[in-house]
Amino acid sequence: MLTDPAALDVQGLSHAFGARTVLKDVSFQVRPGEFCALLGLNGAGKTTLFALITRLYDRRVGSISVFGHDVRSDAIAALADLGVVFQQPTLDLDLTVEQNLLYHAALHGFSPAAARPRIEEELTRARLIDRRADRVRMLSGGQKRRVELARALVHRPRLLLLDEPTAGLDIESRRFLLNHVRELCRTTGLGVLWATHLIEEAADAQIVVLHQGRVLSTGNETSVTRDAAATDLDDAFSRLTRKQAA
Amino acid sequence: MSASVMMRPSRGLQYTNCLLGIMRREGLRWVHQRGRFISALVRPLVWLAIFAAGFHFVLGLSITPPYRTYIPYEVYIAPGLCGMIQLFNGMQSSLSMVYDREMGSMRTLMVSPFPRWFLLSAKLLAGVAVSVVQVYIFLAIAWFWHIRPPILGYVAVLPALVLSGLMLGALGLVLSSFIKQLENFAGVMNFVIFPMFFTSSALYPLWRVGEASPVVYWLSQVNPFTHAVELIRFALYERFNLLSCAIVLAYLAVFMGAAVIGYDPGRGLIARRAGGE
Numbered sequence: 001m002l003t004d005p006a007a008l009d010v011q012g013l014s015h016a017f018g019a020r021t022v023l024k025d026v027s028f029q030v031r032p033g034e035f036c037a038l039l040g041l042n043g044a045g046k047t048t049l050f051a052l053i054t055r056l057y058d059r060r061v062g063s064i065s066v067f068g069h070d071v072r073s074d075a076i077a078a079l080a081d082l083g084v085v086f087q088q089p090t091l092d093l094d095l096t097v098e099q100n101l102l103y104h105a106a107l108h109g110f111s112p113a114a115a116r117p118r119i120e121e122e123l124t125r126a127r128l129i130d131r132r133a134d135r136v137r138m139l140s141g142g143q144k145r146r147v148e149l150a151r152a153l154v155h156r157p158r159l160l161l162l163d164e165p166t167a168g169l170d171i172e173s174r175r176f177l178l179n180h181v182r183e184l185c186r187t188t189g190l191g192v193l194w195a196t197h198l199i200e201e202a203a204d205a206q207i208v209v210l211h212q213g214r215v216l217s218t219g220n221e222t223s224v225t226r227d228a229a230a231t232d233l234d235d236a237f238s239r240l241t242r243k244q245a246a
Numbered sequence: 247m248s249a250s251v252m253m254r255p256s257r258g259l260q261y262t263n264c265l266l267g268i269m270r271r272e273g274l275r276w277v278h279q280r281g282r283f284i285s286a287l288v289r290p291l292v293w294l295a296i297f298a299a300g301f302h303f304v305l306g307l308s309i310t311p312p313y314r315t316y317i318p319y320e321v322y323i324a325p326g327l328c329g330m331i332q333l334f335n336g337m338q339s340s341l342s343m344v345y346d347r348e349m350g351s352m353r354t355l356m357v358s359p360f361p362r363w364f365l366l367s368a369k370l371l372a373g374v375a376v377s378v379v380q381v382y383i384f385l386a387i388a389w390f391w392h393i394r395p396p397i398l399g400y401v402a403v404l405p406a407l408v409l410s411g412l413m414l415g416a417l418g419l420v421l422s423s424f425i426k427q428l429e430n431f432a433g434v435m436n437f438v439i440f441p442m443f444f445t446s447s448a449l450y451p452l453w454r455v456g457e458a459s460p461v462v463y464w465l466s467q468v469n470p471f472t473h474a475v476e477l478i479r480f481a482l483y484e485r486f487n488l489l490s491c492a493i494v495l496a497y498l499a500v501f502m503g504a505a506v507i508g509y510d511p512g513r514g515l516i517a518r519r520a521g522g523e
Contacts, residue, residue, distance in 0.1 A: 106267015
């Protein structure tokens with residue numbers, strides 16, 4: 001099993017904007033079927049890390065590969081396996097839900113005829129099938145987020161990246177999204193990297209603690225808590241980030 | 247729930263689907279933005295109705311190619327107004343790219359598993375298709391103004407419109423990669439669109455400009471918009487202007503190369519822009 005390539009493999013990654021170092025020697029892996037929480041405060045470097053994985057930025061030291069495909073030298077194969085929910089909403093508000101998803105499917109090379117059954121499947125799973133003909137502008141914040149998730153899954157990616165997907169959502173929408181994605185990990189073998197600053201979203205997950213551009217700890221909840229000599233994950237996160245600040 | 251099977255098409259078909267998807271979206275956006283559509287149409291018609299009427303008796307035009315006879319001023323400026331539609335459309339596409347980037351939807355395009363040059367070209371082609379439709383609507387209305395080029399001219403002008411639209415759209419792409427914020431777009435209007443339009447052969451023949459100011463004459467000669475207009479003018483009257491075609495092609499290559507660099511994640515301005523969180 002370990003000989004299979006990781007869904008995501010980040011090794012020795014550093015990145016700077018001018019003199020400002022944003023990521024420093026970041027290394028971690030996400031295995032297929034694994035839910036990995038990238039835990040960090042605002043400004044930790046999570047969004048920059050996502051921009052590097054999705055090749056929006058390219059100036060870097062280190063390597064990133066998706067299922068063994070290097071995102072720099074083999075970008076097309078790497079991006080084909082990738083689904084992304086960005087922190088910033090990226091839906092076209094004037095188009096309908098279905099038109100947005102068809103556009104995304106086309107960006108992955110699928111015709112409308114081929115994409116429609118998949119779109120139906122994902123919208124049903126996201127409980128939005130009855131809103132498919134509505135303009136996105138008419139949806140609530142939580143519904144828009146679910147459309148973004150459905151869109152990211154239309155082309156059947158094997159790795160899903162979500163950058164603070166629950167930001168600004170109410171408790172119910174947040175719970176739905178989290179359960180939905182965790183269910184996909186279990187049932188479809190989808191590898192997930194979920195960036196968050198909310199400790200509760202990292203419960204029962206593989207965890208990467210990122211702070212000021214550095215990885216402070218990796219492992220499951222138990223090992224991260226034990227390594228930080230803490231009582232629970234919340235305490236571990238506080239201890240780790242305080243130590244780093246000192 | 248049974249999982250539907252979605253077979254990945256052949257690579258060639260994937261490119262076609264991607265191109266068609268981008269064009270479909272651009273078309274839908276155009277339809278939804280009625281203000282954009284109407285202003286694109288009204289602008290040249292206003293020029294035709296007011297400006298051309300005002301200068302009708304002021305500017306005398308001698309017989310110059312591609313025209314074989316004396317022509318009224320409104321006939322002279324019609325190809326320039328076709329170019330104007332494409333110039334504004336190119337800049338409008340540029341504006342929508344900046345808007346897309348600020349709104350985040352540019353990211354969905356950029357993480358698509360196709361080469362950047364292809365994605366940018368597809369975006370460009372989609373914009374050109376919209377501008378060509380606008381030009382034909384304008385020409386149809388202009389027919390009632392007695393601007394009636396030969397029937398075959400309407401066919402011959404199509405490749406000229408595609409080429410000039412690509413060149414002006416590529417210029418828009420370059421600008422969009424350099425413009426940091428939506429607010430800076432007013433600068434583009436003042437420093438790109440208006441100088442390009444007024445130092446071109448769109449409103450007056452270059453020989454008349456040369457008599458008034460040699461400097462403006464030479465600026466007009468190197469202005470890519472002049473050659474886009476001349477290419478359209480000649481094609482509309484069933485003539486081929488080789489020099490203008492070569493110059494438009496050369497500018498297209500330069501602008502496209504600069505746009506690909508501008509949107510390259512490793513080299514372009516996008517990479518240099520600080521990524522705040």
